[in-house]
Amino acid sequence: MPGEKVWVVSENYKGAADRAASGLLCKAHQLAETLGGGGVAAVLVGEDSMEAAQYLVERGADTVYMPETPLVPFQTDVCAAYVAGLAAEHRPEIVLWTSTSTCSEIASIAAARLDTGLTAHCIDLFIQQIDGSNQLVAAVAGYGGNVTMQIICPRRRPQMATAKAGIFGGSAPRTGKGEIIRVSAGKAASRLDIMEVVEEKGSED
DSSP states (O other): OOOOSSEEEEEEEETEEEETTTHHHHHHHHHHTTTTOOEEEEEEEOOOHHHHHHHHHHHHEEEEEEESSSOOOOOHHHHHHHHHHHHHHOOSSEEEEOOOOHHHHHHHHHHHHOOEEOOEEEEEEEEEEEEEEEEEEEEEGGGGGGGEEOOOSSSSEEEEEEETTTTOOOOOOOOSSOOOEEOOOOOOOOOOOOOOOOOOTTTOO
16 A cells, blocks of 8 residues: 555564564554554565565554565665665655664665654654644653653654664554565665674674
8 A cells, every 4th residue: 555654664684574663563553643544664674575574564564665686784875775765756754763773874874865854762753733734753862861852854754763672562463464565676786795794692683
């Protein structure tokens, strides 16, 4: 169901969608409802995996955009070009990202490509009418958590934000069906050559 106003980007590494995307999908549906309804889309960043795409459908994605050819998540420039291209074509109002180190870097590059803002490490997200238009308000903790700052991106679209896993809880598997759409990831060459990936035990990512 292309045309969704709210998107969630999920990092896909070794065939498994980022589990933190579950909570973001739940929040995305709340935001979409406040914006007048409509579905929620998820964008897979990384490898081609039907298992990961189906996981996102089960957690609430009405549409999942999946690259036709595999992407390496750590080639952040190529992944950012892929997401930015999709966003430029479909023009979502809001794009949410998980705060993994890789996804955060992709988000910042994509924001620059789209000439829009990005609010990082949000602890709450909600819609508020400001000067006659719906704005995504991103709440961020500051000064050691003693102050909460509320940030908006009033003129640029899409409005983008990142949040850590667990901030918005999660959603139970659903029985409804979602649409999985394979899309071209483009032919951009990465400036990064990945020589080796070393996984750190106990990493939050």
